[in-house]
Amino acid sequence: MKILFIYESVHHGNTEKIVHAMSGECGGAVLKAREFDPSLLEEYDCLGFGSGIFFGKFHSAVEKAVSLLPTGQRNPVFVFSTSGRGARKYNLQLNRVLEEKGFHLIGDFACKGYDTYGPLKWLGGIAKGCPGEKELKEARIFIRNVMGHRLL
Numbered sequence: 546m547k548i549l550f551i552y553e554s555v556h557h558g559n560t561e562k563i564v565h566a567m568s569g570e571c572g573g574a575v576l577k578a579r580e581f582d583p584s585l586l587e588e589y590d591c592l593g594f595g596s597g598i599f600f601g602k603f604h605s606a607v608e609k610a611v612s613l614l615p616t617g618q619r620n621p622v623f624v625f626s627t628s629g630r631g632a633r634k635y636n637l638q639l640n641r642v643l644e645e646k647g648f649h650l651i652g653d654f655a656c657k658g659y660d661t662y663g664p665l666k667w668l669g670g671i672a673k674g675c676p677g678e679k680e681l682k683e684a685r686i687f688i689r690n691v692m693g694h695r696l697l
């Protein structure tokens with residue numbers, strides 16, 4: 546399955562580490578969200594969208610890329626995020642938008658990412674060292690499951 550990762554990683558490069566782990570495992574292509582063009586849908590079997598979480602939301606360039614997608618397509622898609630809390634619930638909003646457009650959501654991944662926003666930096670930040678080996682291993686397992694999905 547030909548996979549394209551569409552992402553932004555602006556705070557500490559946390560999401561980029563996840564993208565490298567996943568794309569290294571599946572041989573997928575990677576693209577910054579601000580460079581995304583919906584015509585790429587024709588070139589790939591599956592698209593993955595991800596970034597860090599900022600005030601509960603994905604990076605605006607990722608939201609924009611998703612907003613550019615047409616409705617009525619059934620392509621498989623997945624969502625991934627890194628955040629100080631590592632909460633999967635942050636993915637729900639993007640999951641919903643993709644499903645409402647008609648895409649086939651085959652999974653979503655979330656993990657902790659080093660966070661030094663605002664006063665946290667005086668405390669040395671939270672989720673220090675993340676994503677580390679544990680999270681990168683989970684990311685590789687996740688993408689192997691994605692690859693195991695049969696195309697519709």
Ligand SMILES: Cc1cc2nc3c(=O)[nH]c(=O)nc-3n(C[C@H](O)[C@H](O)[C@H](O)COP(=O)(O)O)c2cc1C
Pocket residue numbers: 553554555556557558559560561596597598599600601602627628629630631632657658659660661662
């Ligand atoms: C301005 C700002 C707002 C953030 N808001 C949240 C948040 O609402 N929840 C959370 O868990 N982490 C939050 N974080 C932490 C980031 O989501 C986390 O560090 C993420 O891994 C950054 O990914 P990146 O290095 O790929 O950009 C925030 C970080 C910044 C700089």
